[in-house]
Amino acid sequence: MTQQPLFTVGDVPVFGDAILAPMAGYSDVPYRALCRAYGSAMHYTEFVPAEALLGKRVHERFRRRLDTQPGEHPMVFQIFGNNAQMLLDAALRIQEWGPDIIDINMGCATRKVSGRGAGVGMMPQPELIAETFKLLSQHLEVPVTGKIRLGWDATQENFLEIGRILEQNGAALIAMHGRTKVQKYGGNANWDAIAQLKQAVSVPVIGNGDVQGPEDIDQMKAHTGCDGVMIGRAAIGNPWIFARQRREDLAVTDIIKAVRLHAREMVAYYGEASGLRQFRKHLKRYFEDIPDLELDSLLSTESFVEFEEGLEEVETAVPTQTPLKNLQTATV
Structure with missing residues (x-):
């Protein structure tokens, strides 16, 4: 139909x-x-x-x-x-x-x-x-x-x-x-x-x-x-x-999936170094409510290979299947 x-x-x-x-x-x-x-x-x-x-x-x-x-x-x-x-x-x-x-x-x-x-x-x-x-x-x-x-x-x-x-x-x-x-x-x-x-x-x-x-x-x-x-x-x-999804109901793995997709779009459109530089303002917002994350390497690199490696480190640093609202509650 x-x-x-x-x-x-x-x-x-x-x-x-x-x-x-x-x-x-x-x-x-x-x-x-x-x-x-x-x-x-x-x-x-x-x-x-x-x-x-x-x-x-x-x-x-x-x-x-x-x-x-x-x-x-x-x-x-x-x-x-x-x-x-x-x-x-x-x-x-x-x-x-x-x-x-x-x-x-x-x-x-x-x-x-x-x-x-x-x-x-x-x-x-x-x-x-x-x-x-x-x-x-x-x-x-x-x-x-x-x-x-x-x-x-x-x-x-x-x-x-x-x-x-x-x-x-x-x-x-x-x-x-x-x-x-x-x-x-x-x-x-x-x-x-x-x-x-x-x-x-x-x-x-x-x-x-x-x-x-x-x-x-x-x-x-x-x-x-x-x-x-x-x-x-x-x-x-x-x-x-x-x-119509509530951000707090998402797991960290959902966030990382979107970050990867968005970063790839940025690099494909603007080029590697420029795309990653312009992506930084978005990256801060994606991860702003996830406690105890170290983002310095992700926010400074102009290499997509290094960016991917940084995302893998994020995946090992937090329980990726846990909903965001549970992560935030655990830190209170």
């Missing part, structure tokens, strides 16, 4: 409800491959500034952020900027590179992005958002989507206005992080606001914010009615969340 999609983005089917968030420095080809293996249903690239895509030759650093693997679908290319025509020109260029969907980031709260009217800095500019989405939806062949926050601050929570503008001007999906720009990642995400947005628009809505474990995916869906749940920080070092 043919599986039915849970929702569609324009004419693009999505077959699951747990989605890896776009994260600068993390949502690259290797990590997306790993999360897809565990069940992430749709993938966003790291975001790229529109102006970086408009020269005669796109710098390799930005071109690589929009790289994909064969069979990686649905694939969302995410860009940002503060000029509608520039965003259109960039979107037209990258459309030729094969995305299923192009997304405009209106949620990044970092000062260097939002301070120049891009990212969440677009939200106080509803006319710019309307112009941008009208242009893109008229001229692109792929669906256009937007990722937003509640607004700039507690006095400017204009997500309902922006949501309606997005829908009226051709957006095929809206993802929303339930915090303001000023909050960044502090306080609690407002799931009630995600529910309000879902009620206000007819296009699919993806909720984002405060999903820490697999149970939160279902709780957010039940609370908000959202079509999908976007997972960011809680997925770093924890791809099992997409398979």
Whole structure:
């Protein structure tokens, strides 16, 4: 029997409800491959500034952020900027590179992005958002989507206005992080606001914010009615969340299996030394809650043979079949 999609983005089917968030420095080809293996249903690239895509030759650093693997679908290319025509020109260029969907980031709260009217800095500019989405939806062949926050601050929570503008001007999906720009990642995400947005628009809505474990995916869906749940920080070092597995129920052998797979993907994509260097930030998160592990050799080597030897030492240092929650209890 043919599986039915849970929702569609324009004419693009999505077959699951747990989605890896776009994260600068993390949502690259290797990590997306790993999360897809565990069940992430749709993938966003790291975001790229529109102006970086408009020269005669796109710098390799930005071109690589929009790289994909064969069979990686649905694939969302995410860009940002503060000029509608520039965003259109960039979107037209990258459309030729094969995305299923192009997304405009209106949620990044970092000062260097939002301070120049891009990212969440677009939200106080509803006319710019309307112009941008009208242009893109008229001229692109792929669906256009937007990722937003509640607004700039507690006095400017204009997500309902922006949501309606997005829908009226051709957006095929809206993802929303339930915090303001000023909050960044502090306080609690407002799931009630995600529910309000879902009620206000007819296009699919993806909720984002405060999903820490697999149970939160279902709780957010039940609370908000959202079509999908976007997972960011809680997925770093924890791809099992997409398979609805609780990290504390895993054995160390499960962790090491994922580490090997991820490290191999990194080395295959970036090369041996560079891949292992860039993998270090992930490695720390994979092993951060396993007591009494010595990781210095794993975190310093640029040789994959030595890395494999280090993993074998980890396997002999801890009882690999014991669930993590039991290891942690034993040390208390």
